Amino acid sequence: MGIIKTKGLVHDFIRRDEDDNVESITTALDHVDLDVKEGQFIAILGHNGSGKSTLAKHINALLSATEGTIWVDGMDVSKEENVIPVRKSAGMVFQNPDNQIIANIVEEDVAFGPENIGVPTEEIWERVEKSLGAVRMTKYRNHSPNKLSGGQKQRVAIAGVMAMEPKCIVFDEPTAMLDPNGRKDVLKAAHELNKTKGVTVLLITHYMEEVVDADYVYVMENGKIIMDGTPREIFSRVEELKAHRLDVPQMTLLAHELRQAGLPIPNGILTREELIEAIMKVK
Amino acid sequence: MIRDITIGQYYPADSLLHRLDPRVKLFTTVIYIIALFSFKGIVGLALITGFLYYVIKISKVPFRFMTRGLKAIIVLVVITSIFSLLGTPGDIVFWKWKSLQLTDAGIINAVLMTIRLVYLILGTSLMTLTTTPNQLTNGLETALAPLNKFHVPVHSIAMMMSIALRFIPILIEETDKIMKAQMARGADFENGNLIQKAKAMVPLLVPLFVSAFRRAEDLAMAMEARCYNGGEGRTKMKPLKYTQEDYNAYGIVIGFLVLVIIAANVVPFPQ
Ligand SMILES: Nc1ncnc2c1ncn2[C@@H]1O[C@H](COP(=O)(O)OP(=O)(O)OP(=O)(O)O)[C@@H](O)[C@H]1O
């Protein structure tokens, strides 16, 4: 079993009126099956309201399933006694950088998680040191979070999760509120975590460019997983993606149009270098 | 005016007072207030003045910075002293009109009241000037921990205080943004009478509350995701630990209180 595994996971948001009668049911997750191996970098794509955040919250034991089961690191999330251990092994970085920083000083915020799980004082200092170093924020350790840029705040949030030393981190659209520079820094931090520390990463995103470097991609729509595969596999199905009104990375789209125009260019081109190489071969 | 209030502001410097444990400073402030309102006689006043002078001196906070805080309360001081000046009956009456009178006791009372209020502001603002809000909440949490036995949620209160401190600047900034957005749509916050002004605040407060609640919900989830589970079993990155300096400070402060009490009984004049 992988680090995260779901089987027939269903989540209904039920809205009730004052008399407790069911007013409406939103099925945010509809029989989701996925299996993530340890050390992978996973991307999850999908439109607004497709259920991505709901899935992320399940991985963190922040919601409980209507139906089906989810295991994190082999633990059944629905069991009460597993809630804290699950949150220890799966961390989460949220979209809004302001609303996830708790303390008034950067280093104290990074220490918040370790403090909660009862790490001894000396070790907290070591972990804070390491985590801030890893996201290159050591310089700002005594600053107030209010004075940082969005990208810097998001890196502090990542350090805060890292300091808990989880096996897996879920990033829920961590770059949605950032400018291109901030986005680059945050993504770099996520990839480094994955490569150097072997942390499993689940990246939820709207940006196709961020998906290209992932090991595996899931595409969600209306609470279901509608496509999955490596980025190359997914992006070679340009027509299908278009039918679901999903974007394709620029280079993939250009390659696709060139191919339609009659040039013999192979499927699944992701980067500018690959496209240049393919065009050079055409002559 | 609001910006002038120095209570609650922090003045960064490297002094003995800045280094002291926040619990010591809280304790000292309480003792100081007790001394201030229980002293009698000229010797007691001299003792308190000396103590205040000494503490300000070692705090390395410029005196002018502290007096700025006094400006904001000058009106309060003047009003209270006028009341005690004209409202205290005494042996020697200098002037009398209906129920108002100027007496010897009234003059002494007014002077003492002014001194007490000014000293109170100086002393308490000195504590916040030399202690960061974080240290202060940390100090309160540790100092009040025994209240846990009486089911007072000390940890939660301290956590709430520190979260409030974090979000106040964010919410102020947001208020400013919403205000500008409403003004761009023709809202008028400046003109009109009180009722019109109050009405103009509604379109400001509603979005502010909505956003504050959304933030609260997000924050609660972020805290849970980071294994927050109340105060139990929590360790601290910066646990409070007393040093020799702190013990010395406790000694000095208790000595000070004892002297003030002795002075009040030996030389209880004037008053
Ligand atoms: N607390 C809630 N109460 C009721 N319905 C909810 C709640 N949270 C989400 N939903 C609904 O569940 C569905 C999935 O929402 P979810 O937040 O998981 O989408 P998402 O893929 O993360 O979207 P986005 O890209 O906007 O973040 C949506 O239809 C949404 O309206």
Ligand SMILES: [Mg+2]
């Ligand atoms: Mg979402």
